[in-house]
Amino acid sequence: MTSRVFVAIDTPDLTRAKAMADRVHTHVGGLKLGLEFFAAHGQPGAREMAGFGLPIFLDLKLHDIPNTVAKAVQALAPLEPAILTVHASGGRAMLEDAKAAAPLGTKVIAVTMLTSLDADDLVATGVQGNAHDHVVRLAALAQEAGVDGIVCSGAEVAAAKAIWPRGFFVVPGVRPADGPVGDQKRVVTPRAAMDAGASILVIGRPITQADDPDAAARAIAATL
């Protein structure tokens, strides 16, 4: 079965990105390219990474007025990414326009509450309620807007799936038991995220910063 792990290739160094993808590409289901990589290498870099033959997840977390996001999605369309992210908090019209502008084969996925945030961060940013309530509220908005799914932590995925059984659930903030969490605050293990209903997992540093990235990717796959 194809792996449900997308490895986050978070580096501005194209040579390093390609070397990492080369090492792990037989143990993962896709490559996630985010702001760090795309800011450095843009569409030509994404095309080079597509050469590994794995689905490309463009994690650009677009967040602007509807017209600007729709035009950005149109500009990205030639890459035909398997997955493209926007921020759910951009609002319903922005989500609708992003989905309308995306190629048919691209899943548009709305980021709800970043996994690097916790309850205190919600208070500090003026958001009412806890992480669970915030994620479920934004999942409902994303579903109504017609996008394909959401990004949330493994702690909320079961609740989001309960209101959106056919949604596609992307779970980052994944850490093998007792691994360093770094800047992530809402973390779960790969197994727990899958058991809770994740469609795919996004895993970066536990693989890419391991002494032996292929062994780390294989070890994670073995727990799923």
Ligand SMILES: O=c1ccn([C@@H]2O[C@H](COP(=O)(O)O)[C@@H](O)[C@H]2O)c(=O)[nH]1
């Ligand atoms: O809420 C979110 C949304 C996206 N991410 C991205 O996932 C990876 C996680 O990397 P790790 O090294 O496994 O922490 C990274 O590219 C983030 O931009 C997220 O972590 N949380």
